[in-house]
Each structure stands twice: as C-alpha cells, then as structure tokens.
Amino acid sequence: MKQAIIIVLMFLYSYCLTAQVYVTGSVRDYKGRILAGASITLKGTYDGANTDSTGRFGFKTTEKGNFMLTAGNLGYKSVEFPVTLARDTVWVNFSLKEEISELKAVVITAGAFVASDKKKGTVLKPLDIVTTAGAVADIAATLQTLPGAQRVGEQEGLFIRGGSAEEAKIMIDGTVVNNFFYSAVPGIAQRGRFSPFLFSGTVFSTGGYSAIYGQALSSVLSLESIDIPERSEVQVGLSPIFGSAGFQEVAKNKKSSYGFSYNWTNLSLYQQLVPQAPDYFKSPDFHTADANYRFKTRGNGMFKIYAYFNAGSLGIRNPSLDSIGLKNAFNLSNKNFFANISFRQSLGNGWKLNTVASISYNKDQIRNEVQNADNQTTAVTHIPEIDYNTYQLNNRQWMMQARAVADKRFGVMNTFRFGAEVWNNSDSSRYNNQDGAFPAAVNDFYTSGFAEADLYITNDLAFRPGLRMEHSGLLNKWNMAPRAALSYKLGPNSQVTADYGVFRQTPDRRFLANNANFNFLRADHYILTYQHISAGYTFRIQAFYKDYRSLLKTDDAVRNATGTNGNGYAKGLELFWRDKKTFKGFDYWISYSYLDTKRNYNNYPVAAMPTFAATHSGSVVLKKFWVKQMFGMNWSWNWSTGRPYYNPNLSASEFLSNRTIAYSSNNFSLNWLPKMGKANSVVVVGINNVFNELQIFGYNYSSRVKDGNGQLISAAVVPPAPRTFFVGLFLSWGVDRTQQQINSNL
Amino acid sequence: MKKLFFIAAMLVAGFANAQSRYDGAMEKGLAQLKEAKTPAEMLAVSSFFERVADAEKDKWLPYYYAARTNILGGWMDPKADKDKSAEKSKELIAKAEALEPNNAEIYCLKQQVAVQQLTVDAMSRWQTYGAVAAEAIARAKSVDPQNPRPYLLEGQYQLNVPEAFGGGKAVAKKLLEKSVALFNSYKPASPFHPDWGKELAEKTLAACQ
Numbered sequence: 002m003k004q005a006i007i008i009v010l011m012f013l014y015s016y017c018l019t020a021q022v023y024v025t026g027s028v029r030d031y032k033g034r035i036l037a038g039a040s041i042t043l044k045g046t047y048d049g050a051n052t053d054s055t056g057r058f059g060f061k062t063t064e065k066g067n068f069m070l071t072a073g074n075l076g077y078k079s080v081e082f083p084v085t086l087a088r089d090t091v092w093v094n095f096s097l098k099e100e101i102s103e104l105k106a107v108v109i110t111a112g113a114f115v116a117s118d119k120k121k122g123t124v125l126k127p128l129d130i131v132t133t134a135g136a137v138a139d140i141a142a143t144l145q146t147l148p149g150a151q152r153v154g155e156q157e158g159l160f161i162r163g164g165s166a167e168e169a170k171i172m173i174d175g176t177v178v179n180n181f182f183y184s185a186v187p188g189i190a191q192r193g194r195f196s197p198f199l200f201s202g203t204v205f206s207t208g209g210y211s212a213i214y215g216q217a218l219s220s221v222l223s224l225e226s227i228d229i230p231e232r233s234e235v236q237v238g239l240s241p242i243f244g245s246a247g248f249q250e251v252a253k254n255k256k257s258s259y260g261f262s263y264n265w266t267n268l269s270l271y272q273q274l275v276p277q278a279p280d281y282f283k284s285p286d287f288h289t290a291d292a293n294y295r296f297k298t299r300g301n302g303m304f305k306i307y308a309y310f311n312a313g314s315l316g317i318r319n320p321s322l323d324s325i326g327l328k329n330a331f332n333l334s335n336k337n338f339f340a341n342i343s344f345r346q347s348l349g350n351g352w353k354l355n356t357v358a359s360i361s362y363n364k365d366q367i368r369n370e371v372q373n374a375d376n377q378t379t380a381v382t383h384i385p386e387i388d389y390n391t392y393q394l395n396n397r398q399w400m401m402q403a404r405a406v407a408d409k410r411f412g413v414m415n416t417f418r419f420g421a422e423v424w425n426n427s428d429s430s431r432y433n434n435q436d437g438a439f440p441a442a443v444n445d446f447y448t449s450g451f452a453e454a455d456l457y458i459t460n461d462l463a464f465r466p467g468l469r470m471e472h473s474g475l476l477n478k479w480n481m482a483p484r485a486a487l488s489y490k491l492g493p494n495s496q497v498t499a500d501y502g503v504f505r506q507t508p509d510r511r512f513l514a515n516n517a518n519f520n521f522l523r524a525d526h527y528i529l530t531y532q533h534i535s536a537g538y539t540f541r542i543q544a545f546y547k548d549y550r551s552l553l554k555t556d557d558a559v560r561n562a563t564g565t566n567g568n569g570y571a572k573g574l575e576l577f578w579r580d581k582k583t584f585k586g587f588d589y590w591i592s593y594s595y596l597d598t599k600r601n602y603n604n605y606p607v608a609a610m611p612t613f614a615a616t617h618s619g620s621v622v623l624k625k626f627w628v629k630q631m632f633g634m635n636w637s638w639n640w641s642t643g644r645p646y647y648n649p650n651l652s653a654s655e656f657l658s659n660r661t662i663a664y665s666s667n668n669f670s671l672n673w674l675p676k677m678g679k680a681n682s683v684v685v686v687g688i689n690n691v692f693n694e695l696q697i698f699g700y701n702y703s704s705r706v707k708d709g710n711g712q713l714i715s716a717a718v719v720p721p722a723p724r725t726f727f728v729g730l731f732l733s734w735g736v737d738r739t740q741q742q743i744n745s746n747l
Numbered sequence: 748m749k750k751l752f753f754i755a756a757m758l759v760a761g762f763a764n765a766q767s768r769y770d771g772a773m774e775k776g777l778a779q780l781k782e783a784k785t786p787a788e789m790l791a792v793s794s795f796f797e798r799v800a801d802a803e804k805d806k807w808l809p810y811y812y813a814a815r816t817n818i819l820g821g822w823m824d825p826k827a828d829k830d831k832s833a834e835k836s837k838e839l840i841a842k843a844e845a846l847e848p849n850n851a852e853i854y855c856l857k858q859q860v861a862v863q864q865l866t867v868d869a870m871s872r873w874q875t876y877g878a879v880a881a882e883a884i885a886r887a888k889s890v891d892p893q894n895p896r897p898y899l900l901e902g903q904y905q906l907n908v909p910e911a912f913g914g915g916k917a918v919a920k921k922l923l924e925k926s927v928a929l930f931n932s933y934k935p936a937s938p939f940h941p942d943w944g945k946e947l948a949e950k951t952l953a954a955c956q
Contacts, residue, residue: 038787040794042801047772049798051791075835126868231874536867628909676910 022086025059026093028052028072036097039074044081062086076102099460101413106460107490113206114147124539124579130197133622134635135668135689137727139192140203144222145639146620148543148575148592149207152641152664153613155698155718157182157191160613161207162547163571163598164219167509171222172214174305174343176359176402177424184335184365186317188718194311194337201227208545209500209528212453212467212484213406213418218506218524228303229258229295234735236262240728241270257296264289277721282330282376283316302346309339321371322703322716323387327379332368351410358403367394381435386704392434399427412457419452428510441514445507446474453484461490473507473521480505480521494535500528508553512562520565523551537582547571552602559604569600569608586625593619609657612699615641631674640665646699650712661697666690680732687727696720772799773808773939780816786824793817797839808939810843811852818859829867836860851891852941858883858900880904895929896941898922899948906955916955923952
C-alpha cells in the first residue's frame with residue numbers, strides 16, 4: 002500500500018513538473034497587418050514569447066489555472082486576454098490598437114519648412130542655415146534655396162509665391178520684427194540683421210499657416226531663440242569686413258545665462274580690394290551691440306530678454322539717367338533698436354502659457370541729391386524730373402507688441418490653443434523737397450484674438466481648425482479669418498496634407514496717413530502637400546492656389562491709395578528632394594518651383610505678372626564634410642527664368658511684358674575647423690557667383706532722356722560687383738565652437 | 748523509510764527549485780544574452796528579462812538586463828528605428844531606477860541610450876544628446892568611482908570623437924587604461940550584477956595604441 006502511494010505521489014509530482022501547456026496564436030494590428038516582435042506575457046509569471054516575422058508566437062508553460070495573457074508592442078495599447086491553462090493547447094489571436102503617439106502620428110504642420118533639432122521629421126537643421134553656400138549665414142538667403150521663395154536680387158525681403166515682400170512677416174519668439182533686414186538701398190538687396198546662431202528653431206511657412214499668426218498674405222517665418230547655451234564662452238570674429246567680440250556666461254547650475262556682443266562692420270577695405278560698380282562715397286559702416294539674459298524658472302519655465310541695437314550709414318552715387326553728366330547721390334543713416342521679453346511656463350494639468358512683449362524702433366534718414374561730374378551739389382535746374390531727385394526723407398517707426406498664447410493638451414496629443422495680441426504702430430515721416438516739407442504721421446492700434454485645435458482622430462488622421470479675428474484701429478474695421486488643415490498618413494513615412502485659409506493684412510500704413518477709409522487686404526490659400534520623410538531622404542511635392550481677393554490700388558505715381566479693389570492669383574507646383582544617404586558623407590538638396598501669377602495692384606494698368614516673380618526657379622545645394630580633416634565644402638546653384646521689368650516705352654497693354662535674362666549663380670564656400678592653441682576656430686571662405694555669370698535684375702529708365710529712336714534710355718540693374726567674397730576667422734574659448742559641425746561617425 | 752526520505756528530499760528539492768526560480772531565470776537569461784546573434788534573438792532576451800522583472804516586481808536587475816539587451820538589439824539591427832528603440836529602453840530604465848535609484852550601472856544605460864540617439868543625426872544632435880551622455884557618465888563616476896564601466900563607455904565615445912573636438916585616441920587611451928585597471932580589481936556584487944566589459948575594454952584599448 003505504502004508502495005502504491007509512493008508511486009502515485011511520485012507520478013503526480015513528476016506530472017506536475019513536466020506537464021506543459023502550449024500557448025500559441027498571432028498578433029496583428031487593427032488593420033490586420035502582422036506585428037513582428039510583439040511581446041506576449043503570461044501575467045505574473047516568467048513565461049511568454051515574442052512574435053516572429055509572421056506575427057505568430059508560441060510557448061510552453063507549466064503553470065495551471067486562470068491567467069491573463071497580455072500582448073504588447075511599442076506604440077500600441079496592450080491587450081489582456083483571460084486564459085485557462087489545463088491540458089489543451091491554448092490559441093489566442095490578438096488585435097492591437099495603435100496608441101496615438103508623437104512618434105507615429107501624422108504631422109499637421111507638414112506644409113511648412115521646419116529647421117529644428119528637437120522635432121522629428123524636419124526638412125532642415127539649424128546648422129544648414131550656416132553651411133549653405135551663397136547664403137553667407139544669412140537666414141533669408143538660405144530660405145531662398147527652398148521652393149516657394151523667389152530670388153529677387155535688387156530688393157531685400159521674402160518674396161513668396163508671387164507675393165511682395167510686405168506680404169511676409171518675420172517673427173522672433175512670436176513678435177513681429179518690422180525691420181528684419183538692413184534698411185533698403187536702391188537696387189541692392191540687404192542682408193537680415195540677426196545672426197542665425199541666435200535661433201534654435203525656424204518654421205518657414207510658404208502658405209496656409211496657423212491661425213496664431215496674422216497680418217501676412219503670403220508667408221510667415223517664425224524664429225525661436227535659443228534657451229540657455231551649453232557652456233560659457235568668449236568669442237572673437239575677424240574678417241576684412243568686420244570685427245566682433247562677445248561672451249556668454251552660463252551659471253554653474255545652468256539655470257541662467259547672460260551675454261553681450263559687439264560687432265563693427267566696415268566695407269571700405271573690402272571695396273578697395275573688390276571694385277564695386279556704384280561709387281560708394283561712404284562705405285557701409287555699421288555698429289551693432291546686443292545683450293541677452295535668460296533664466297529657467299521653477300517648473301521648467303523659461304524667461305528671456307534680448308536687446309539689439311544697430312547704427313549704420315552709407316552713401317552711394319550712381320549716374321543719373323535724366324541728364325548726361327549728372328549723378329544721383331544717396332545717403333542713408335539708420336538707427337534700429339529691438340527688444341523682446343518672453344516667458345513660457347507649464348501650469349500643470351496640460352496647460353502651458355506663452356507670453357511675449359517687444360518694442361522696436363527704426364529711424365532712417367535719407368538724403369538724396371543731384372550732383373555734377375565733380376560730385377558737387379548742382380544748382381536748381383528747373384527741370385522737374387531732375388530737381389525732384391533732390392530730397393530728404395526722415396522715417397521713424399515705433400512698434401510695441403504684447404501677446405499671450407495658452408495651450409491645453411488633452412488626450413495624448415490633442416491640443417487646444419488660444420490667445421490674443423495687441424500691436425501699436427506709430428510711424429512718422431517728413432519729406433522735404435523743393436516744394437516744401439511734407440510731414441505725415443499715422444498710428445494703428447491692432448488687436449487680435451485667435452483659437453485653434455489640433456485634433457488627432459487616429460494616428461493617421463489629424464484635423465486642425467482655426468479662427469482668427471482682427472481689428473485695426475486705423476481702418477476701424479474687424480475681420481475674421483478661418484483656417485483649416487487636414488493631414489492623412491499614407492504609410493510609415495508618407496502623408497498628404499490639405500490646407501485652406503483666409504489671410505488678411507492691413508494695407509501699407511504709409512498710404513493710410515491721409516485717408517484710412519479702406520478694407521483689409523485678403524488672400525485665400527488652397528494647398529495640397531505630399532511628403533515622404535525617411536531616414537536620409539525627404540521628398541515633398543506641393544500644389545497651391547492663392548486667390549488675391551483684395552489688394553491695394555494707388556494713383557499712377559504710387560503716392561496715394563485709391564482703393565483696395567486690386568486682385569490677382571498665384572498658382573504653382575513645387576518640388577523638394579533632399580538626400581543624405583545615397584552618397585556616403587554627402588548631403589544635397591534640389592528644389593524646383595513653377596509659378597503662374599498675375600495681379601492688378603498699386604498702379605498696374607492691367608493684371609500682370611509682377612517684377613518679383615519668375616515662372617521657373619530652383620536650387621541645387623551640396624554639402625560635404627570630412628570629419629578627420631575637420632574640413633567642409635559647400636556648393637550651391639541658384640537659377641530662375643527671367644523676371645518682368647517695367648519699360649515705360651511700352652503701351653499700357655504691354656505693361657510688364659518684358660523679361661530680364663535668366664538668373665544663374667554658382668556659389669562656393671568652405672569651412673575649416675582647426676585647433677589654434679586653446680581656441681577653437683572656424684575659418685570660413687565663400688565666393689558667390691564663382692563663374693562670373695551675368696546677372697540682370699531689371700532696368701531703370703530715364704524719365705526724360707530719349708535715344709535716337711525716341712525711346713527713353715535705360716540702365717540695367719546689376720549686382721554692385723559680379724562676384725562677392727567672404728573670408729572670416731571665428732575664435733572661441735571655453736567651449737567648442739566646432740560643436741556646430743559634427744562628426745557623423747559617432 | 749528510505750523511500751519516504753527520498754520523497755521528502757525530492758519535495759524539498761522541489762521547493763528549493765521554486766525559490767531559486769528567479770535565479771534560474773536570471774541564469775537562463777544571461778546565457779541567452781551570450782548566445783543571441785540576431786536582433787530578434789536579442790530582443791526576445793529583452794522581453795524575457797522584462798517578463799521576469801514584471802513578475803518579480805521588486806528586482807531592478809531584470810529591468811537592467813531588459814534595457815541593456817534592448818539597447819544591444821537596437822545596435823545589432825542597422826535598420827532599426829533608434830528613436831523608437833530608445834523610447835522602449837528609457838521606459839525600462841525608468842522602471843529599474845524606480846527600484847534602484849542613483850545606481851552607476853543605470854547611469855551607464857542612460858549614456859548608452861543617449862549615444863544611440865545621437866548617432867541618428869550626429870551633426871545636429873551632438874549638442875543635446877552629447878550633453879545627456881556626458882552628464883550620465885559624470886553621475887556614474889561620482890556614485891561609484893571604482894566601477895570600470897563608466898570609463899569604458901566614455902573611452903569608447905571619445906575614441907570616435909575627432910581630436911579637434913577634444914576626443915581622439917590619446918584621450919580615449921587614458922580612460923580605457925583606467926577602466927582596465929579598475930576591471931582588474933572589480934568584483935560584481937552578485938553573480939547577476941553587471942559584469943561585462945573587461946574584454947571590450949582591453950580590445951578597445953588595443954585599438955588606441
């Protein structure tokens with residue numbers, strides 16, 4: 002008997018040890034697609050398995066009884082299923098639902114070009130802005146290598162999809178920068194004022210932008226300043242063109258930092274070395290100082306103050322077309338101040354607050370006079386076309402802004418965003434000529450409220466409705482601008498986005514000084530984008546239609562506005578391709594824009610293609626960096642077909658029917674980062690228009706001198722010099738300046 | 748009687764077996780870690796350690812190995828989405844850290860994840876992820892100055908940084924020599940505590956010569 006019990010016990014015991022249940026099944030997603038590598042766990046035990054490449058799993062377990070079987074995969078909601086383990090094989094087929102997550106979700110803002118280190122799937126990196134040949138670290142010049150931005154050599158500004166420079170707004174931390182570029186000089190495009198190293202994020206929207214921005218019919222460029230720098234450093238920059246010195250002091254706990262920099266730019270040495278076509282009787286001379294203070298508040302908030310001051314002057318002399326032997330001398334002196342205070346803080350429970358205020362001041366003093374062959378002021382000629390070229394113009398602009406935006410997150414990614422802003426613009430000007438003095442002053446108090454929501458219906462489908470309301474004190478009118486974006490993900494790397502929006506803008510204030518009985522300008526955007534971004538490759542194709550429903554009309558002299566009944570359209574197709582992968586260590590992008598646009602605005606007698614639009618344009622940008630030698634070379638080729646120019650010899654029906662020659666420029670730059678003693682250094686050399694290609698931006702016509710055929714004579718508007726050169730040495734102590742250029746082997 | 752004794756012995760052995768189920772699982776997992784040759788195999792080891800950790804609830808080592816094998820699996824597959832893999836690693840590291848705060852080995856994991864994410868786009872991620880990696884190593888060293896692994900990881904990292912950026916063979920060599928020296932006197936706290944890297948340190952040091 003005893004024997005029998007022992008045998009039974011032993012049998013049972015060993016049975017318990019060895020009897021195993023086989024658990025098997027498969028894991029798929031809701032669409033029935035196989036999920037490989039999903040993890041299956043018999044909850045509370047060590048037992049489980051991963052799915053294989055066919056989505057199947059199977060494991061044996063000695064456990065008995067009721068258990069929960071869970072299936073999980075990164076990016077999916079885990080699912081539990083009750084199982085009873087007895088003797089029979091257990092079959093379970095799981096179907097997992099994707100979690101809405103930032104890693105996988107469709108990108109709502111796919112219509113814009115984003116340069117950031119933080120966000121996923123951006124087209125550009127901040128570093129690209131300083132390593133694009135031909136741009137010489139100018140933000141706007143780099144953006145001109147992207148589709149949508151037109152290349153206009155004789156005038157600064159962003160000319161987007163047939164829009165004028167006034168139709169694009171540039172913001173720093175949410176506040177508009179009125180004088181982002183150095184003050185205009187006739188026939189010569191000016192650089193942007195701000196160094197690209199001030200910014201960590203750039204969002205460049207060529208249309209269909211969010212309701213949180215307004216007052217731009219065409220485009221918004223939003224720049225986000227850096228927070229606390231990595232380490233303290235002292236910087237020195239040397240070049241035949243400028244000298245600069247500055248420092249950044251970062252507190253030991255990295256919670257606060259402050260810095261100051263000073264830059265003196267003077268082109269007289271450069272202009273002696275590289276002959277310039279215009280006669281610079283006063284070489285451009287600029288003094289710039291800026292300072293910043295930043296600190297982290299408790300709860301990871303950020304407080305930033307930035308102040309910028311610049312004073313500069315230049316004088317340029319060109320032959321007059323109105324009388325042989327006479328010259329026009331243009332003298333500009335400019336003072337500019339910009340200060341910006343921003344504060345952002347998480348308030349908990351998904352709330353975030355962003356507030357910013359800024360103040361800016363710009364003063365231009367222009368003196369233009371007619372001079373004789375000996376550069377002496379001429380006496381009054383009593384020929385009005387000539388005498389009107391002697392004038393003085395003083396322009397003064399004050400702008401104050403305040404803005405607050407609140408964000409509330411709900412669900413995983415859904416966001417509701419709303420806010421308000423106020424701007425006060427005070428402009429005054431005084432124009433003096435032989436007829437007397439003409440002072441003018443205009444003030445506009447602008448208020449706006451806006452709201453938008455990012456709604457993720459699934460990972461694949463997102464909708465962003467938005468609404469903006471604006472009031473201009475000057476026009477004494479309200480407007481309402483609805484916006485909407487719908488994004489749908491086609492595959493792991495590709496998506497389509499459709500954007501629609503109404504965009505409003507107050508007409509140029511200088512036309513409103515005497516009569517402000519006008520409407521807001523209006524453009525409606527319709528945009529369709531397909532985008533594919535995978536590791537190393539970016540492809541984008543965008544089709545757009547822009548309906549200008551209201552544009553400003555003026556008298557023939559473009560002095561007084563007559564109404565806002567102008568109109569126009571722009572439509573086109575744009576391509577962008579970037580490839581960092583096919584050729585090892587070699588990065589390139591190609592962009593192409595097709596643009597069909599006509600407008601009837603200002604003093605246009607008929608609807609015509611404007612001077613700042615080219616039918617076809619594009620860029621090829623190449624970059625290569627040799628890590629071992631710490632040496633990089635960059636090449637870019639920018640081209641466009643000819644642009645219209647105004648020829649007064651033509652009849653009104655032929656208005657703007659002439660085209661300049663096609664534009665082409667090949668540019669080269671290299672950067673070398675040797676270690677010099679204890680300093681980290683960057684040597685930059687750049688040549689623009691390497692092949693000395695002839696570039697004609699348009700023609701200036703005489704208002705009275707005719708040639709033998711009875712035609713008014715003209716002169717081509719060309720760059721001041723066929724080629725431009727840049728050589729600079731940047732030294733920094735305390736931290737690797739070279740960190741901005743890094744090893745891809747890590 | 749003899750047989751009863753035999754049964755008793757067997758039952759005791761059975762209990763002992765149950766008690767050392769964790770030890771057995773760890774042994775099994777560590778053996779699989781050594782044998783794993785494909786990314787899928789490595790990730791299966793990671794899932795195994797995660798199951799052990801989730802079942803045990805109070806042991807940080809299985810989470811440590813789950814994270815370590817997840818990182819290794821991410822390296823083994825050149826096509827893997829390293830950011831996605833890093834999300835998983837960070838999740839596992841956070842669980843380990845909740846059970847074992849301020850541990851040098853866990854700081855080492857943090858450095859490895861940061862370096863892995865850095866490699867996705869080194870040119871532009873260098874500043875952010877480089878700083879995270881450096882901070883993790885600094886913490887690891889201050890918590891456990893006798894641990895050779897922070898020096899090994901830092902040495903490996905510096906070996907890939909060009910001299911002009913303050914890295915290179917000479918810098919790496921010093922760190923790796925220190926690591927090898929520490930390895931010579933290093934004893935893990937238990938058979939299951941991290942004990943990897945000695946050969947790697949020697950091999951990497953040889954590459955610096």
